[in-house]
Amino acid sequence: MPAGLAAKTARITAKHAWIMPGATPGTAVMELEGTDLGCVRGGRRVFSGVNFTVVSSKPMVLTGANGAGKSSLLRLIAGLIRPAEGAVALTGGDAELSVGEQAHYVGHLDPLKPALTVTENLTFWVRFLNGRAPPGDASAVESGLDAVGLGELGHLPAGYLSAGQRRRLSLARMLAVPRPIWLLDEPTTALDAASQERLGRVMQAHLDGGGIILAATHGPLGLDGAQELRLGPKVAGP
Amino acid sequence: MALIDLANPTRFLALVERVLPWLVAATVLAFAIGLRGAFLAPDDYQQGATVKIMYIHVPNAWLSMAVWGVMSLAALGTLVWRHPLADVAAKCAAPLGASFTFLALVTGSLWGRPMWGTYWVWDARLTSVLVLFLMYLGLIALWRTIDDPARAGRAAAILTLVGAVNLPVIRFSVDWWNTLHQPASVFRMGGPTIDVSLLIPLFVMGIAFTLLFLTLHLAAMRNEIMRRRVRTLLLTQAERA
Amino acid sequence: MTAIITALAALFTRDARIAIRIGGGAMIGVLFFLTVVTLVPFAIGPDLALLRRIGPAILWLGALLASLLTLDRLFASDHEDGSLDLILMGRIPMEIVVLTKAVAHWVTTGLPLVVASPILGLFLNLEPVALGSTALTLLVGTPALTFIGVVGAALAVALRRGGLLMPVMVLPMTIPVLIFGVAATNAGVGGTVPFATPFTILCALTLMSAVIGPFAAAATLRHGME
Numbered sequence: 001m002p003a004g005l006a007a008k009t010a011r012i013t014a015k016h017a018w019i020m021p022g023a024t025p026g027t028a029v030m031e032l033e034g035t036d037l038g039c040v041r042g043g044r045r046v047f048s049g050v051n052f053t054v055v056s057s058k059p060m061v062l063t064g065a066n067g068a069g070k071s072s073l074l075r076l077i078a079g080l081i082r083p084a085e086g087a088v089a090l091t092g093g094d095a096e097l098s099v100g101e102q103a104h105y106v107g108h109l110d111p112l113k114p115a116l117t118v119t120e121n122l123t124f125w126v127r128f129l130n131g132r133a134p135p136g137d138a139s140a141v142e143s144g145l146d147a148v149g150l151g152e153l154g155h156l157p158a159g160y161l162s163a164g165q166r167r168r169l170s171l172a173r174m175l176a177v178p179r180p181i182w183l184l185d186e187p188t189t190a191l192d193a194a195s196q197e198r199l200g201r202v203m204q205a206h207l208d209g210g211g212i213i214l215a216a217t218h219g220p221l222g223l224d225g226a227q228e229l230r231l232g233p234k235v236a237g238p
Numbered sequence: 239m240a241l242i243d244l245a246n247p248t249r250f251l252a253l254v255e256r257v258l259p260w261l262v263a264a265t266v267l268a269f270a271i272g273l274r275g276a277f278l279a280p281d282d283y284q285q286g287a288t289v290k291i292m293y294i295h296v297p298n299a300w301l302s303m304a305v306w307g308v309m310s311l312a313a314l315g316t317l318v319w320r321h322p323l324a325d326v327a328a329k330c331a332a333p334l335g336a337s338f339t340f341l342a343l344v345t346g347s348l349w350g351r352p353m354w355g356t357y358w359v360w361d362a363r364l365t366s367v368l369v370l371f372l373m374y375l376g377l378i379a380l381w382r383t384i385d386d387p388a389r390a391g392r393a394a395a396i397l398t399l400v401g402a403v404n405l406p407v408i409r410f411s412v413d414w415w416n417t418l419h420q421p422a423s424v425f426r427m428g429g430p431t432i433d434v435s436l437l438i439p440l441f442v443m444g445i446a447f448t449l450l451f452l453t454l455h456l457a458a459m460r461n462e463i464m465r466r467r468v469r470t471l472l473l474t475q476a477e478r479a
Numbered sequence: 480m481t482a483i484i485t486a487l488a489a490l491f492t493r494d495a496r497i498a499i500r501i502g503g504g505a506m507i508g509v510l511f512f513l514t515v516v517t518l519v520p521f522a523i524g525p526d527l528a529l530l531r532r533i534g535p536a537i538l539w540l541g542a543l544l545a546s547l548l549t550l551d552r553l554f555a556s557d558h559e560d561g562s563l564d565l566i567l568m569g570r571i572p573m574e575i576v577v578l579t580k581a582v583a584h585w586v587t588t589g590l591p592l593v594v595a596s597p598i599l600g601l602f603l604n605l606e607p608v609a610l611g612s613t614a615l616t617l618l619v620g621t622p623a624l625t626f627i628g629v630v631g632a633a634l635a636v637a638l639r640r641g642g643l644l645m646p647v648m649v650l651p652m653t654i655p656v657l658i659f660g661v662a663a664t665n666a667g668v669g670g671t672v673p674f675a676t677p678f679t680i681l682c683a684l685t686l687m688s689a690v691i692g693p694f695a696a697a698a699t700l701r702h703g704m705e
Contacts, residue, residue: 080564082702100568109561114385115500116493127489129569133481153479159385160476347601357601360525368517375510383501415521 029056030092030180032077032099032212038085039072046072048085052229054214056092056180057207059223062216064231070216071107073231074183077214078105093180103181104174108189110166114159118150121158122172129177144176145169147202149195163190171199174206182206184215197222246322247463254460261453268446275439291349293440297447298342299363302370303405305335305451309377310402313395323459325391326466328398329381330458334451336374342367362416366409373401387466486571487579494583497556508545508588509595515541516599527604534603535613535664539657541599542592542617543624547653549588550628551645553580554636554700563636563700573697581629581693582622589621612667612674616681620660623685626692627652633696637703656684 031053038048047069054060062070075081077088079100090099112121119141126137126144145151148168153161161169167190174182182203188196200222203213207223215221272293282289309331315324346364347357358364377397384390498505519537520530530537557563566576596617597610605613631649638644663677 075564078564078568080567097570101570103568105564105568107561107564109559111557111560111562111565113493113497113556113560113562115497120493120496124489124493125565128486128571129565130482133485150479153476156472156476160473162476165476165479356527356604358604359527360520365520365525372510372514372517375506375513379507379510412521416525418524 028092029210030090030212031055032088032090032181032214034073034077034086034088036086037073037076037083037088039069039076039081040084041072041081047231050086050229050231054212054227056210056212059203059207059213059215059221059226061221061223061226061228062214062231063218063228068231070231071185074105074185074214074216075107078103078183080105090181099181102179103183104177104179105183105185106170106174106187107185110170112158112161112166112169114157116158117155118145118158118161118169119154122169122176125173126176129173129179140176144172147175148172148198164192164195167191168195171202175202180210181212182214184213184217186217187215188217188219188221247326250323251460251463254456258453258456258460261449261456265446265449265453268442268449272439272443272446275442279436279439288349288352291345292436293443295342295345295349296440297444298338298345299367300444301447301451302335302339302342302367302374304448305331305338306370306374306398306402306405308455309335309398313398313402316391316395317399323463325387325395326459326462327455328391328394329387330455330462332374332378332381332394334454334458336371336378338447338451339367339371339374343371360416362413365416366412369408369412370405373405377401387469483571483575486569487575490566490571490576490579491583494580495587498583498587505587505591508549509591511548512541512545512592512595513599515544516602520603531604531606531609534600534605535609535668536661537603538596538600538613539617539620539661539664542589542596542621543653543657545592546589546621546624547628547631547646547649550584550625550632551635553584553629553632555632558636567701573701574693577629577633577693577696577700578689581625585622585625589625593617593621606668609664609668612664615667616660616663616678619678619685620656620681623656623681623688624653626685626688627656629692629696630699633699633703637699656681656688659684 032055034050034052037050039046050073052060062073064070072081076083077099079098088099090102093099093102111125112118116124122141122144123137126132126140127134130137130140132140142151142154145154148171150165150168150172153165158166158169167187171187187199191199203215203221203223207213213223215223276290276293279290279293281287309328312324312328312331315321316328343364346367350359350361350364351357377394380394380397381390384393516537523529554563557566567573569576593614596614600610600613628649630652631645634648635645659677659681662672663674663681666672666674666677
């Protein structure tokens with residue numbers, strides 16, 4: 001009886017672990033695996049036969065020419081596009097949640113509402129993505145903004161931010177809402193040298209904590225030991 | 239984003255600070271004289287005391303048209319002469335004009351109620367004022383939609399001028415529509431046959447409301463200039479960070 | 480459970496805040512309502528007796544158009560800045576997200592229409608009972624219009640088409656609401672039909688659309704996002 005009860009409690013706790021502040025589900029080693037993935041967009045075949053395996057603390061970098069399908073692959077893993085063939089599987093994470101629900105996606109756009117202040121924007125994401133209620137959310141928002149150097153600008157309407165500052169706000173979102181998988185599409189766009197360095201440190205900290213990073217990029221990201229997945233005309237693999 | 243040339247607005251603000259107390263006093267005085275004259279004026283033999291609403295309704299109707307004229311001048315100032323304060327004047331005049339139009343509508347409706355038995359009869363004059371009200375509200379909506387003051391100013395200026403050209407056309411059309419559907423109405427709101435003893439308080443009330451508009455307009459322009467300065471400061475803060 | 484409520488409350492507050500802060504907010508819908516109601520007498524003449532008879536119909540048509548034409552931006556803004564992607568990757572079922580956004584839209588746009596309807600009814604020479612009857616049926620019926628409209632809003636975003644396509648798609652589905660809304664209003668004033676009959680059917684339509692609309696819209700948003 002106690003064993004059954006313990007198992008039941010473990011299942012319920014795992015399901016709602018995301019509610020508990022500070023808990024990052026899947027602190028065990030996680031593995032994100034894509035098998036034989038194919039993608040068709042707008043009637044055009046973007047890629048096929050893509051295989052990869054990414055594990056905790058070991059980042060993977062996506063490279064390839066424009067149009068090779070780096071963005072499509074990231075969106076596919078995030079669950080925003082359905083694969084034409086193949087599947088993505090995550091082991092070691094939260095079994096009750098999909099991959100996308102345990103991932104951050106930073107694409108070409110910066111999701112913020114110009115009519116709201118910087119703080120209001122980030123507070124919304126913290127509450128919506130993490131379910132963290134007031135007053136606990138304020139500290140997450142503050143530390144997120146401080147970590148990317150936007151701490152002084154919280155009261156400003158988000159419409160007043162420059163492109164680089166909006167990018168940093170997107171990155172602040174990843175810090176304020178803990179999720180194990182980071183899917184980044186050219187994260188250094190619009191960032192100056194200092195901010196790029198800061199981004200590198202932030203990504204390294206995430207990897208050190210057992211996180212997974214899959215980033216598409218044209219240039220170096222400053223991550224040691226990154227695997228490379230090259231997408232292109234031939235069938236791709238690591 | 240260009241920093242506002244602070245020279246003209248600063249001198250303007252100094253002028254406003256000096257003039258405003260006098261304007262307030264003049265407005266209060268004019269209202270006092272006008273309202274007293276209105277109370278003492280004789281009742282109409284047909285409508286009784288309700289004719290006194292005329293002293294509020296008619297000046298408001300005048301001003302609703304006049305303010306659109308002021309905005310049209312400001313629009314020319316923005317588009318043709320590029321005067322830096324023209325769009326501030328236009329932006330601040332719009333809500334005031336809308337308020338005067340609204341008061342004209344409400345007082346007109348209340349004035350007609352005893353006569354008509356309902357609050358509204360689509361009479362030619364009041365209907366024109368209603369259309370004017372809609373145009374004011376549309377203009378205010380345009381001001382509030384566009385964030386950048388300079389772009390908003392240009393868009394609003396164009397809409398104001400187009401509206402100014404259209405207003406006589408609309409007025410003519412509404413008159414024509416009214417005669418099409420109704421025989422000549424027996425009730426004329428403040429027609430030309432007003433006795434002089436009634437005209438003087440009306441004139442004074444007209445001046446009083448005009449002074450009210452001037453006072454509120456200058457105060458609103460001062461506030462708007464302040465608001466834009468705050469916006470510039472915030473933008474600079476974002477740029478420097 | 481509290482996490483879901485926090486998330487939905489945050490979504491509702493955000494949508495309401497944006498609606499109020501931008502471009503006149505809710506008032507643009509009321510302004511459109513007022514304009515439509517003003518246009519009708521210009522078209523048919525200021526015959527007060529006629530206006531009184533068709534007044535409820537004019538008010539319902541105006542509220543319907545004002546509701547629907549403000550809806551097509553419901554998801555467009557989130558789609559354009561990438562927020563929709565993140566909302567899809569959130570842990571709240573999309574159906575409930577759509578429901579929350581629809582409720583936020585109704586509170587900021589539909590409810591002001593309901594409040595404005597008695598004043599506009601005065602322009603149409605409606606008597607007090609008719610004013611109250613119209614307001615009550617609009618209160619119960621405008622949510623149905625919003626819930627039906629979200630399907631069109633989702634399709635507009637997924638198909639990346641704007642303009643009149645969305646209203647054309649959605650308007651036929653709002654016909655039952657219009658029929659029973661006007662019937663209930665007229666029944667409330669007098670006549671042979673008891674008020675309860677069309678009114679309860681109107682309530683049923685609202686409840687039905689509250690379920691069907693969000694489900695259809697969520698499915699569209701999930702699978703249409705290519």
